[in-house]
Amino acid sequence: MIPHPVVGIALLSLAGRHHWFGRILEALNIQIMGTVTGIVSVLTFVGLPFYINAVKTGFESIPPRLETVSRSLGASFSATFMRVTFPLAWRSMLVGLIMCMARAVSEFGAVVIVAYHPMVASVMIYERFTAYGLKYSQPVAVGLILVCLVFFLLLRWVSPRKASIP
Amino acid sequence: MIRVEDLTVALPGFALTDIQLHVAPGEAFALLGPTGAGKTLLLEAIMGVVPVQRGRILVAGRDVTGLPPERRRIGIVYQDHALFPHLNVAENIVYGQRYCAGPLPDLDALIQRLGLERLLARRIHSLSGGEKQRVALARSLAVAPSVLLLDEPLTALDPNFREDLRDLIKTLHQDTGITLLMVTHDFAEAHFLAQRTAIMHSGRIEQTGSLEAVFAHPETPFVAGFVGMKNLFSAEIDGDAVKIGNLRLRCRNPGGGFRSIAVRPENVGVSRQPKDAPGVNHLTGRLRRVLNRGFYADILVDVDGVSWHAIDSRRDLGRSAVTHGETVYLTIAPEDIHLIRDGCDGGTQKAGR
16 A cells, blocks of 8 residues: 555665664664665565465465364364464465565565665666666566566466365 | 353353253263354363353363363364365374374274275365265274264265264264264254254253153243244143133143143144044134145144144145135144243244244
8 A cells, every 4th residue: 555665765764873773773783775684674565465465365264173173183282283274374375475575576666765776676677778778678677577477387386276175 | 971060151242151061971962953052152162162251061070171172082073074185084084193192993993884995095075075074973083082072964965975974973872882962953863863952042051851851841932942833822821721812722730830832733633624522622713824845734724813833744634725714623632732831922932943
């Protein structure tokens, strides 16, 4: 819902030395502006809802009765999670991860505010397009399309099968 | 084997209240009641998967109220099987054995008994409903539970599988002597499998007793309606008779303190000609409705503003068509009029089915 440049601005405001959170980061020698840490932070922020939604849907699709039966058979809460819940939910967790990564790859607005350098692919496309024109931006764009295609195929491959959960 | 004392379980919008239940060792006990009565919730409270506000649950003399489900040694078989879909049949059956400290049943014998030898390598989604339920039974019995809870185990099966599995559960119960507590909607199933029953309604147990006693002598208007006594009326005792509005019917042992009567439709005789039957109650009424049920017909007769349900077996009224408004004659034996202490709201009250 939040415009992505706003996410970048908000993150920079939080990480600035005028905010207590920024001062903590500074004390820990963590820099956000123009660093890989900043890129990872902003991409995690924009991709996390995709991960959470996919995992939540996966866990909700497991009938609670399976866990009840498992515990009635003597398995503890943790053993039930490892032997029933996790085996039925891991595909959804992987789907969430891929969705999160795919979302991160396509991010531009927030990244360009937080870390123009080191350049991520979407920022590089923008820079090449504005500085050198369409022709120079096309190779990076094609590379990005291929990466997205890989994500799509992975998504198809790991998505939960219809018959896997009753 | 199972003793539930003063149990209260409160959930948002529904509660089990003051539940008292005793299932003897080796007994097969049926929990009956309409949908939403709280039967499955009671099973889950006994299982330990819903929090208990008040009361105690004892299994084999041990207070398990505060124990987690895995330490209660209670098996459960659900209507929808609840088999682990990521495991095959064999893996489902042996799932709980690694957690069992005590002696385990002979698994090969159990598998053979349930006819699962050829299914062991199969995936769950490739099994039929009956096969799934047999696997669910084997999985529960493989850990030698103290008691086995069955939550409508036959409901989702087609009639052929249902009869086979019903016979199998009966034989298993007789041979192993395991204590069974089952939830069912099916009276025939309850009569076939169980010795005693409890009728539940709105989170309470209305009546407990042998199936014969509960079906023949319901103690509340709800139970009377639920077990099929459709003729349920508020009544006043008047000497050796009961009065329903302007009707006066002789009955056995009227005594005091009774406020309702119940009569099974099959105990209401109906004919086109007055019958010369001494000692029974005779009523004359008009036919209001005939519902064809195949081999019999449900009949509604209005007698001085009181509606009586009767069942015509196609002998009493003959094979010719009956017409609405036609005068018919009812006979009710005094011993078929069942007296109930509680009053019922309004002229008639029907409950459950």
